Amino acid sequence: MARNDLAIAIIGGGIGGLSAALSLVRAGFDAHVYEQAPELREVGAGIVVSPNATRILDRLGLGAALAQSSVRPLAWHERRWDDGRTLLRVPLAEAAVAAFGFPYYQCHRADVQTILAQALPQRLHLGHRLIGLEERGDRVEARFDNGTRVAADLVVGADGIHSTVRGTLFGPDSPRFTGCVAYRGLVPAERVQDLNLEITMQRWMGPSKHFVHYYVQGGRLLNFVCLVEQDTWTSESWTERGDVAEARAAYQGWHPQVRAILDAQREIFVWALLDRAPLPRWSVGRVTLLGDACHPMLPFMAQGAAQAIEDGATLAAILARDGTQVPAALQAYEAARLPRTARIQALATASKTRFHLRDGPAQQERDAQMASDAADWSLNQSAWIYGHDAGAV
Numbered sequence: 001m002a003r004n005d006l007a008i009a010i011i012g013g014g015i016g017g018l019s020a021a022l023s024l025v026r027a028g029f030d031a032h033v034y035e036q037a038p039e040l041r042e043v044g045a046g047i048v049v050s051p052n053a054t055r056i057l058d059r060l061g062l063g064a065a066l067a068q069s070s071v072r073p074l075a076w077h078e079r080r081w082d083d084g085r086t087l088l089r090v091p092l093a094e095a096a097v098a099a100f101g102f103p104y105y106q107c108h109r110a111d112v113q114t115i116l117a118q119a120l121p122q123r124l125h126l127g128h129r130l131i132g133l134e135e136r137g138d139r140v141e142a143r144f145d146n147g148t149r150v151a152a153d154l155v156v157g158a159d160g161i162h163s164t165v166r167g168t169l170f171g172p173d174s175p176r177f178t179g180c181v182a183y184r185g186l187v188p189a190e191r192v193q194d195l196n197l198e199i200t201m202q203r204w205m206g207p208s209k210h211f212v213h214y215y216v217q218g219g220r221l222l223n224f225v226c227l228v229e230q231d232t233w234t235s236e237s238w239t240e241r242g243d244v245a246e247a248r249a250a251y252q253g254w255h256p257q258v259r260a261i262l263d264a265q266r267e268i269f270v271w272a273l274l275d276r277a278p279l280p281r282w283s284v285g286r287v288t289l290l291g292d293a294c295h296p297m298l299p300f301m302a303q304g305a306a307q308a309i310e311d312g313a314t315l316a317a318i319l320a321r322d323g324t325q326v327p328a329a330l331q332a333y334e335a336a337r338l339p340r341t342a343r344i345q346a347l348a349t350a351s352k353t354r355f356h357l358r359d360g361p362a363q364q365e366r367d368a369q370m371a372s373d374a375a376d377w378s379l380n381q382s383a384w385i386y387g388h389d390a391g392a393v
Contacts, residue, residue: 006323009034009142009152011130011165015047015109015305016291017158018116020312021123022060023391027316029323033120034144036129036159040117045184045269046216046223047109048201051100051386053306056313058102059391065115070105071215073201078370081206084255087370090379092201099379100386106201106223108186108216112305130164133287138326140286154286154326156315158308161274163293169284175274177233178298180352183226183247183270189215191264192222195257204258207358209250211258224261225299226250229356233272242270273298275349278342283330290315295341300351303344303385310390311337317393336393344385 006029010017013035024031049057049066057066078088096104117124125148132143133155142150157165161175201214213224228250247270248262275296282289291308315333322329357363379386 006030006154006319006326007152008032008154008156009140009150010156010158010290011142012157012159012163012291012293013037013040013113013117013124013126014158014160014291014308015112015116016293016308016311017156018113018120018124019056019060019309020156020158020290020315022062022116022119023056023312023316024319025120025123026060027320029316029319031123032150033124034128034130034142034150035124035126038127040113040124040126041110045109045186046214046225047107047112047305048302049105049107049112049309050302050306051096051102051104052388052390053309054102054105055100055389056309056391060119062115062119066105066107066112067103069111069115069217070107071199071217071219072103073106073199073214075198075200077198077200077202079202079204079255080367081204081210081254081258084204084257087205087367092379095379096386099383104386106214106216108221108223109305111217130159133165133168135285135287138286154288154330156288156290157293158290159293161276161292161296163289165287166289166293169287169289170279173276175276175296178273178275178349178352179229179231180273180298181228181230181233181270182273182299183228183242183250183268185224185244185265185268186216187222187224187261187264189220189222192261195260197222197257203355204255205355205357206254208356210355211251211254213261222261224265226262227273227299227355240270242268244268275345278338278345282334282338283327286326286330288315288330288333295338295345297341297345298348298352300355301344301348301385303348307341307344310388311341313390314393317391321393332393340388 008031010033021031021033076090128144134141140155204211208229282294290311318333
């Protein structure tokens with residue numbers, strides 16, 4: 001039985017929605033997730049679950065399951081695109097645990113989603129596509145395309161960058177194309193074993209593009225991402241199969257290790273990198289937003305999933321404290337989260353320019369600064385991100 005009478009409907013069964021539901025249920029609330037897909041399928045590829053998120057998942061009892069399916073990288077390794085020269089190398093693994101008390105993981109998105117879903121028996125409802133919301137006094141009715149109607153004390157839109165809930169609250173609009181596309185793939189480790197790759201997160205920076213690779217699923221798969229500047233995006237599909245030859249051509253002249261990883265892959269997916277400007281508000285009455293529905297960000301800070309997990313933890317903590325006044329509690333949630341997520345959004349956007357500098361004075365200044373930082377760089381410089389406890393409000 002719930003610790004109080006609040007019924008909460010979460011729209012969207014991704015990592016943000018599922019983790020929010022679990023945080024809310026563990027806080028004693030009657031939370032249910034409504035996902036439009038008929039089944040949870042393997043989606044996406046690699047993601048980072050940094051200490052600010054692993055502390056929350058560990059608190060929810062998922063630490064062991066997460067550790068079993070993940071990889072703990074030894075270091076970040078920032079490299080130059082052509083000669084492979086190290087620009088910056090920062091220890092992770094034990095260093096992250098020592099600094100923040102929790103590990104830094106590289107994961108497959110589907111593994112994290114599965115761990116969360118399995119922890120929510122009977123509370124995940126598939127095949128529910130939201131078609132409308134109506135606030136009636138102290139209740140909100142959610143209507144779904146299968147004819148289901150659900151009345152809740154509050155509704156959380158965790159339905160991604162194309163959020164139906166967001167459109168209902170603030171009117172229809174379109175996310176903006178950021179001038180980048182991402183080619184992503186997963187290579188079986190045996191295909192690249194001759195490269196003797198370190199268990200690190202490697203980022204190669206070059207003119208108008210960069211390349212990231214790291215192991216996931218206990219080292220069984222190598223995840224890679226090609227982030228390439230492009231003027232337009234005309235496909236109507238959010239994700240689609242890409243042309244491996246096209247991705248290889250984009251990295252012609254790059255270091256042999258980068259080219260070898262691309263040569264080892266037979267299938268690739270491509271999608272546009274979209275974002276939105278930070279919203280001035282997330283909540284209206286008894287309805288609020290979470291994750292990409294309110295703060296979609298470029299992947300260059302590797303914080304998209306972690307910030308969504310933080311949102312759910314903060315929402316649960318504030319409702320546990322102030323849940324008798326739902327609209328006021330949602331305003332407090334928004335006030336606690338919006339400045340932090342907007343700051344990380346801005347840093348992620350700025351990183352695109354920094355990672356993609358053409359060879360020349362600005363690039364040389366960046367490389368020199370990174371080399372200078374390498375002498376005394378520590379994870380403490382990221383403490384405001386990784387040391388944050390979103391459940392302490």
